[in-house]
Amino acid sequence: MGAKTLYEKIWDAHVVRQEEGTALLYIDRHLIHEVTSPQAFEGLRLSGRKPWRPENSLAVPDHNVPTKDRDQGIADPISRLQVETLDRNCAEFGITELPMHDPRQGIVHVIGPEQGFTLPGTTIVCGDSHTSTHGAFGALAFGIGTSEVEHVLATQCLLQRKSKTLLIQVEGTLGEGVTAKDLILAIIGTIGTAGGTGFVIEFGGPAVQALSMEGRMTLCNMAIEAGARAGLVGVDEKTIEYLRGRPFAPQRAAFEQAAKYWRTLVSDPDAQFDQVVRLDAATIAPQVTWGTSPEMVVPIHGAVPDPRAEADPVRAASFQRALDYMDLQPGTPMTAIPLDRVFIGSCTNGRIEDLRAAAAVVRGQRVADRIRQALVVPGSGLVKAQAEAEGLDQIFREAGFEWRDPGCSMCLAMNADRLEPGERCASTSNRNFEGRQGQGGRTHLVSPAMAAAAAIAGHFVDLRTG
Amino acid sequence: MEKFQRFTGKVCPLDRANVDTDAIIPKQFLKSIQRTGFGPYLFDEWRYLDRGEPGMDCTHRPKNPNFVLNDPRYAGASILLTRENFGCGSSREHAPWALMDYGFRVLLAPSFADIFFNNCFKNGLLPIVLDSTTIDHLFQEATGEQALEITVDLLAQTLTTGSGEVLSFLVDPFRKHCLLEGLDEIGLTLQHAEAIRAYEQRRRAEAPWLFRATGR
Numbered sequence: 001m002g003a004k005t006l007y008e009k010i011w012d013a014h015v016v017r018q019e020e021g022t023a024l025l026y027i028d029r030h031l032i033h034e035v036t037s038p039q040a041f042e043g044l045r046l047s048g049r050k051p052w053r054p055e056n057s058l059a060v061p062d063h064n065v066p067t068k069d070r071d072q073g074i075a076d077p078i079s080r081l082q083v084e085t086l087d088r089n090c091a092e093f094g095i096t097e098l099p100m101h102d103p104r105q106g107i108v109h110v111i112g113p114e115q116g117f118t119l120p121g122t123t124i125v126c127g128d129s130h131t132s133t134h135g136a137f138g139a140l141a142f143g144i145g146t147s148e149v150e151h152v153l154a155t156q157c158l159l160q161r162k163s164k165t166l167l168i169q170v171e172g173t174l175g176e177g178v179t180a181k182d183l184i185l186a187i188i189g190t191i192g193t194a195g196g197t198g199f200v201i202e203f204g205g206p207a208v209q210a211l212s213m214e215g216r217m218t219l220c221n222m223a224i225e226a227g228a229r230a231g232l233v234g235v236d237e238k239t240i241e242y243l244r245g246r247p248f249a250p251q252r253a254a255f256e257q258a259a260k261y262w263r264t265l266v267s268d269p270d271a272q273f274d275q276v277v278r279l280d281a282a283t284i285a286p287q288v289t290w291g292t293s294p295e296m297v298v299p300i301h302g303a304v305p306d307p308r309a310e311a312d313p314v315r316a317a318s319f320q321r322a323l324d325y326m327d328l329q330p331g332t333p334m335t336a337i338p339l340d341r342v343f344i345g346s347c348t349n350g351r352i353e354d355l356r357a358a359a360a361v362v363r364g365q366r367v368a369d370r371i372r373q374a375l376v377v378p379g380s381g382l383v384k385a386q387a388e389a390e391g392l393d394q395i396f397r398e399a400g401f402e403w404r405d406p407g408c409s410m411c412l413a414m415n416a417d418r419l420e421p422g423e424r425c426a427s428t429s430n431r432n433f434e435g436r437q438g439q440g441g442r443t444h445l446v447s448p449a450m451a452a453a454a455a456i457a458g459h460f461v462d463l464r465t466g
Numbered sequence: 467m468e469k470f471q472r473f474t475g476k477v478c479p480l481d482r483a484n485v486d487t488d489a490i491i492p493k494q495f496l497k498s499i500q501r502t503g504f505g506p507y508l509f510d511e512w513r514y515l516d517r518g519e520p521g522m523d524c525t526h527r528p529k530n531p532n533f534v535l536n537d538p539r540y541a542g543a544s545i546l547l548t549r550e551n552f553g554c555g556s557s558r559e560h561a562p563w564a565l566m567d568y569g570f571r572v573l574l575a576p577s578f579a580d581i582f583f584n585n586c587f588k589n590g591l592l593p594i595v596l597d598s599t600t601i602d603h604l605f606q607e608a609t610g611e612q613a614l615e616i617t618v619d620l621l622a623q624t625l626t627t628g629s630g631e632v633l634s635f636l637v638d639p640f641r642k643h644c645l646l647e648g649l650d651e652i653g654l655t656l657q658h659a660e661a662i663r664a665y666e667q668r669r670r671a672e673a674p675w676l677f678r679a680t681g682r
Contacts (some may be wrong), residue, residue: 016665035558055677078521145557269650
């Protein structure tokens with residue numbers, strides 16, 4: 001048998017049936033949230049079908065949940081109905097749910113790993129594009145639509161075509177103040193938002209190995225913003241230690257048995273990738289997006305680009321549209337852009353390490369007067385509790401941040417947390433699309449430490465130089 | 467799923483790259499627990515001048531005269547011509563639902579985002595990839611005084627323009643078969659229930675920890 005990439009190893013272990021061009025792939029883990037599941041459950045009801053293996057699904061409401069005054073319920077009746085519909089569907093179909101008032105509730109991609117539901121070598125799907133997050137554990141994890149949610153519920157399988165493989169090899173060491181978020185933004189800036197289309201990306205090299213599990217999750221989370229089907233990082237001892245003792249992970253002897261297998265979940269040294277991109281971590285500075293696509297990104301010491309410098313007319317037009325929407329002038333230094341709001345949270349950067357990094361910048365300082373709102377939204381109830389045990393909530397509160405309950409919040413503004421038209425936000429989320437954080441809102445994607453520094457200064461700053 | 471065989475329709479040219487699913491159907495409309503009713507809110511932020519909310523009657527909302535969907539030439543269009551990476555962003559199937567509900571049956575672009583592309587086929591919406599030169603040419607044809615009409619023949623894998631020009635396109639054979647017949651993929655998969663059970667049995671012996679994930 002020839003050398004295999006990690007992707008090929010996981011793929012081969014999950015083929016139920018090979019057909020011409022496509023394979024019926026077994027799905028080990030299915031995460032469910034309230035937005036993309038109601039029509040799938042309704043489909044099951046209409047066709048009289050039952051979930052094939054309900055115990056391998058885990059559900060949580062996250063997109064619509066309020067991040068404050070949660071004891072008063074959800075004010076918006078349409079949001080409330082969607083969350084209640086999830087509760088009802090899980091009860092009816094026998095699916096484990098961490099409901100809104102459960103202390104473990106949180107963003108689906110934060111709780112999966114936190115609960116040990118996410119395991120190496122598994123196939124994991126969710127009706128959510130950021131399912132790629134779980135690839136940090138050496139799992140093949142990807143987002144699906146609602147029809148496929150129904151398909152997985154009914155059959156525990158999906159029809160899949162094999163993707164091509166792209167290795168992104170990051171040599172060297174990330175500099176001080178440069179994080180996994182900056183790395184993934186720099187990668188997307190290099191290969192583009194369609195650069196990964198048709199591929200599964202494996203992130204490798206010393207700079208990736210040096211990342212914590214939280215950092216690897218941030219990296220894989222945004223593989224989808226590069227257009228990839230999934231992101232992957234090979235398993236190492238960090239992966240295994242992160243999972244030890246987690247409630248849904250195997251325990252004791254079963255854990256050791258699993259861990260033995262997990263240690264094989266790396267690409268073989270002589271495995272062939274369809275494409276390889278190499279980056280030097282040392283050349284990467286903290287990143288800030290300037291436009292309305294994650295590929296519209298520059299280093300913090302850079303400036304807003306000039307569309308007239310773009311040779312491709314389609315690209316030049318989209319640059320110009322982005323500048324008009326963002327109300328920015330070419331040549332403006334990124335550090336000169338004033339901000340109205342700051343959002344720290346999301347499935348990209350709502351984990352404990354992210355909150356620690358932001359708190360370290362904020363400690364003893366005050367949010368600038370011009371900032372109308374600075375929000376910290378922990379990724380889960382357990383992240384929130386951990387942060388409070390470490391006193392991080394106090395640091396944020398004393399600085400003038402609002403300390404909220406867990407959920408997707410202002411990453412996509414389906415709940416009450418949103419930008420007003422024209423407001424400009426430094427956000428640790430994953431998408432700077434038009435209207436993403438509220439109609440007319442302007443989003444700049446940054447790391448948690450960069451968002452924290454921007455909240456203090458009222459504009460972007462290079463936190464390496466102050 | 468509705469069958470897709472042969473179809474003739476008017477082309478609406480949306481000259482933008484990287485049109486994301488947040489633009490196709492903004493998040494506030496995702497709160498619906500239905501599969502239908504998204505058409506009036508398709509491209510809501512570009513199409514109207516006010517802020518759209520779920521349940522709004524759109525007939526009297528102020529329309530953006532500069533948005534191509536509001537151009538009278540393209541009223542009733544059912545083929546959307548657009549640029550690369552159409553449908554990037556979230557996995558929301560509400561995006562193809564909204565396009566279908568508005569009346570689109572065919573999308574033409576140099577490339578589509580992965581999840582969106584999959585979602586289209588599950589709903590009888592046909593995304594066709596054409597090379598950039600052909601797309602540029604179709605944009606020229608579609609932006610004249612008269613809207614361009616195209617006949618799409620899925621069986622023959624051809625597009626025929628109003629002037630009689632015939633272009634061929636590629637489509638995955640299995641997806642083509644499902645669209646032509648309007649097949650239920652879940653039903654097809656369940657025909658292999660025995661193979662799924664056999665897989666599970668084998669896998670349970672190799673990796674017992676994979677089962678009973680939530681301890682139920």
